[in-house]
Amino acid sequence: MFEVNMGSLDRLLRIILGAALIGATLAGLIGVWGWIGVVPLATGLTARCPAYGMLGVRTCGTANRT
Numbered sequence: 001m002f003e004v005n006m007g008s009l010d011r012l013l014r015i016i017l018g019a020a021l022i023g024a025t026l027a028g029l030i031g032v033w034g035w036i037g038v039v040p041l042a043t044g045l046t047a048r049c050p051a052y053g054m055l056g057v058r059t060c061g062t063a064n065r066t
Helices: 008-026 032-046 050-055
Strands: none
Touching (some): 008 032
């Protein structure tokens, strides 16, 4: 459906940010809005960002296309 459009650094940062937001929410450090961390976590794990696709942005090289 979507092709890979994220590079390794982009993926790593999204996974870290998403996990940190979810962890902070579970720990009670931030409010319920922290569940928005599911979005960067999911896009980082799948290496596919629908917004990047719509905007024509890609942070990976041509060799990483699937």
